[in-house]
Each structure stands twice: as C-alpha cells, then as structure tokens.
Amino acid sequence: MTSSSASTTLSVTVRLFAAYAEAVGRSSVEISLPDGATVGELLAEFRRRVPTAAALPERPLCAVNLTHVLSSHPLRNNDEVAILPPLAGG
Amino acid sequence: MAYLSERALDLSDLVRQVQSSERGGIASFLGVVRAHHQGRAVLRLDYSAYHEMAEAECARVVAEAETRWPVRVALQHRIGTLEVGEVAVVVVAAGAHRDEAFAACRHVIEELKRRVPIWKREYFADGQVDWVGAADAGQGPA
Numbered sequence: 757m758t759s760s761s762a763s764t765t766l767s768v769t770v771r772l773f774a775a776y777a778e779a780v781g782r783s784s785v786e787i788s789l790p791d792g793a794t795v796g797e798l799l800a801e802f803r804r805r806v807p808t809a810a811a812l813p814e815r816p817l818c819a820v821n822l823t824h825v826l827s828s829h830p831l832r833n834n835d836e837v838a839i840l841p842p843l844a845g846g
Numbered sequence: 847m848a849y850l851s852e853r854a855l856d857l858s859d860l861v862r863q864v865q866s867s868e869r870g871g872i873a874s875f876l877g878v879v880r881a882h883h884q885g886r887a888v889l890r891l892d893y894s895a896y897h898e899m900a901e902a903e904c905a906r907v908v909a910e911a912e913t914r915w916p917v918r919v920a921l922q923h924r925i926g927t928l929e930v931g932e933v934a935v936v937v938v939a940a941g942a943h944r945d946e947a948f949a950a951c952r953h954v955i956e957e958l959k960r961r962v963p964i965w966k967r968e969y970f971a972d973g974q975v976d977w978v979g980a981a982d983a984g985q986g987p988a
Binding site: 771773774775819822823824838840841842843844845846 | 877893894895896898899900902903923934935955958959960961962963964965966967977978979
C-alpha cells in the first residue's frame, strides 16, 4: 500500500462467530483500511488492532457479504467480512 | 420456508414439499445426534450459525443440485440445543427416477457440510464442552 493510496480509506465490519467470537472476546469490530485492501490485509490489520485475535489461525475461512472468498479478495467500503471457524454443520 | 429451524424437523414435511406425480424417486438423508464422539459419551449438542450466510449458502447448494440434476430438493438444518437422537439435518431429493434423487441428495449433504456456516458445541458426559472442529485449527484457502 503506497502512502498516496492510503489517503482514501474504506470501512468494513468484521464479524466473528462461535469458537472465534469466544476466543477473541468480540463478535463484531469496525476496521478502517486503505482503499484497495484485500481480505488478507484486513486480517493483518485486525491482528494489529485486536490483540486477542492472535488466537485465530493464520489463514481462517473468510466470507464477504455472505459468500466464501479467498484472502486475495479486494474489499469495498461497508463490506461485511466474516471470519469463520471450521464448519461443523450436518 | 427457511433452511434453518429452531423447531424439531419433520421428514414428512420436507417430502411433501418436493413430492409430485411426476417424481417417482425420492431419496432422503437424516443427520441425527450421536451418543458418542471419538469414543466419548455425548449428552447433547448446541448448533449455532451465521444465519444470513447459512440461509444464502443453503439456497445456493439447493439451486446447484436442481440445476445439475432434474430434481426438486428440500433442505432444513436445526439450530439450538439438541439431545441425542434428535434430527439435526434433513435432505430430500425427488426426481423422476432414483439415480438423480440419490445423487442430488448425497451432493447436498456433502456441500452443506463443506460450505454452510454452522457450528456445534458438544456437551460430554464427563462435563467437558468442546467446539467441534476446533482441534483442526481451521485452515482456509489461500
């Protein structure tokens, strides 16, 4: 991220569920990021901002706006990003 | 009908949703709370979900199956506290013949387990409480 692009920012809501909500002690956190940030960059910023997020695995499952995504997925303003513990339905 | 339910699931309700005079083959799968997990006695389970995404992902899984095979699919997953023996998930697939019904039914339960954001906490007889899957430290795709 260059300093020129860092002048514009986007804001996303990070949601945590089940074991991850318990481990981090939060179920929702607002995070501001430079324009063009990816899910992977959000996770790094989330770890800097929320110390208890160190309990999460390096590459957790993530979803943006209710759809599974890769860590390279680019974020947009007001996206809802979910960090998902190992799925256990069925 | 919502894919997630806090009430007891009823197989015959789901069969009625997909049954028709043109569909001669109906396959179903029921997932039921087991009394044991990895050798330990289980008392009950507590299912929770990312509700909005679970509903959306179930709809996608069902739509995919109905596109891939000539079937109608009904699906419901229970949320909340379930005792041993209670039904946690029901899949029903109805087609003209059994081949597509079995294939679609199998596909839907496998994709649900792989993709739908639902979690369960197990309450063991020895007093311990664990999140299922927590030990495998969820590794997502890069």
